[in-house]
């Protein structure tokens with residue numbers, strides 16, 4: 001009997017048949033995330049925080065539902081971006097519509113009553129900032145300049161930015177976006193992924209998608225490949241002993257980084273942002289072994 005060695009890519013359908021991009025479901029995405037936070041909270045060491053994040057995700061959904069009309073790239077700009085393999089809503093260069101700050105006001109007003117005291121103080125600091133300072137804070141978060149940000153205020157700003165970017169991407173629709181020359185970054189907004197997820201069901205069965213830390217778009221990448229440097233050598237998987245194996249760390253010897261990978265066949269309710277936060281213990285293990293996370297969770301700055 002001869003064994004066939006499968007190369008990465010061969011274990012999946014030919015590229016043309018694979019849905020390359022998945023956008024979040026506008027009507028339900030943040031509600032589903034809230035549900036997941038709610039599920040993960042009971043008995044968890046960070047239970048109170050996860051309960052608060054449930055509330056945060058619910059208010060993101062409410063803000064998304066009636067988000068104001070905002071400036072969007074014209075069809076010609078989108079075509080140009082596709083032609084040149086560039087993400088059209090690049091987080092670090094896109095000129096933000098001031099409407100995102102209204103979403104920030106709405107989100108903070110909705111969660112403040114349920115927030116722990118330090119978070120209430122952070123919300124008060126945001127309320128006292130000038131528009132210019134809020135924009136500077138957003139710039140620093142989107143640029144990953146964690147030392148420059150008010151860490152208590154950052155999660156609220158991040159929540160509003162996530163909502164704004166999901167609003168833009170879902171308004172434009174999937175056909176607005178094309179493949180880019182940077183497979184490790186989001187083709188919508190050029191942000192790094194929070195985690196990757198191996199999906200179940202239909203044509204996506206067994207396919208791995210990277211999940212954007214900002215806009216929640218998902219883009220396909222073959223498995224057994226480093227999502228940071230694309231190396232296929234020296235990839236190893238680490239998990240917490242005794243759990244059901246739904247969340248692992250995919251680590252790469254070539255670039256010394258890791259990103260979590262979630263397996264829906266082990267748990268169909270997984271949600272990348274929520275499950276990433278709830279598996280902080282795995283980050284601590286990876287940190288002890290000297291591995292660096294390749295993508296952020298915007299609710300956990302610094303990681």
Ligand SMILES: [Zn+2]
Pocket residue numbers: 186187188189190191212213214215216217
């Ligand atoms: Zn994105």
Ligand SMILES: [Zn+2]
Pocket residue numbers: 226227228229230231252253254255256257
């Ligand atoms: Zn790598």
